[in-house]
Amino acid sequence: LAAAVAVVVGVGIYFMLSDINKLRKEVSELENDLIGEKKLAAKFLEKADQVAYVESWLSDQVDWLAELNELSGRLPNGEQATVRRLTASASGKIANVDLSLQVAQQENIAQLEHSIRSAKYQATSQRISQNADASEYPWQFETHISFPVETPQREAYVAESPVTASEATEEATVVVEPEAETSASDKQESP
Structure with missing residues (x-):
């Protein structure tokens, strides 16, 4: 009976320790995510400050x-x-x-x-x-x-149509023709 209790306690401790390790790992991942989110938030705040500065500059602008x-x-x-x-x-x-x-x-x-x-x-x-x-x-x-001071024409400083992230990615994507890939791999294989 004591052996059975020891086995049950041992198994219970094992599962509790594995749960504790899983929770520690999850906490560590969440802390890393939090650090990344804080960095991203800081970048957004910096950009927001820059936008506010530019808008302030534009409001005081005189031709x-x-x-x-x-x-x-x-x-x-x-x-x-x-x-x-x-x-x-x-x-x-x-x-x-x-x-x-x-x-x-x-x-x-x-x-x-x-x-x-x-x-x-x-x-x-x-x-x-x-x-x-x-x-x-x-x-x-x-x-x-x-x-x-007359308010400047804001249209002069606004893009004609906003560019979405997918459009920006499409514009930045380099298309490589299949022939170019083949010739490049042929060049690498030849001594």
């Missing part, structure tokens, strides 16, 4: 060439005024242009500000001074121009 072209059309000709310095910046939904100009006559300052001001552009003069030694452009002034 400076178009804006400067429009502003230059509002400035007087080169005989009446010249631009000494131009600084442009954008923050949030407002873009700013600071101009340092020299003009031939004091009246050109008011004329210039009037031609810049519109429903879109707000202009304010900051400094006006006269340089008696300058013969061509004796009047110098600085003006600050601000205007709202």
Whole structure:
């Protein structure tokens, strides 16, 4: 009887140990899967951060060439005024242009500000001074121009049709003709 109990206990312990080993193996596999999933999640978070950064950049984007072209059309000709310095910046939904100009006559300052001001552009003069030694452009002034940033056309940055993973795989797949495989294997076999 004791031998039978010992055998039953031994068999029970054997099955319990094998179950424990199976569970340990399963836990180990699940931990490895978890590590892989965490790495994948980290990559997705990194890509999501990059997308958020690009979207933020696009929302603050200003078409400076178009804006400067429009502003230059509002400035007087080169005989009446010249631009000494131009600084442009954008923050949030407002873009700013600071101009340092020299003009031939004091009246050109008011004329210039009037031609810049519109429903879109707000202009304010900051400094006006006269340089008696300058013969061509004796009047110098600085003006600050601000205007709202227009939302860019997102269609310019979006693919015409989204590419699925299977399409991307198909595009990346290299097709090898059977003849090419045969000739390649023939080359390998020949000494």
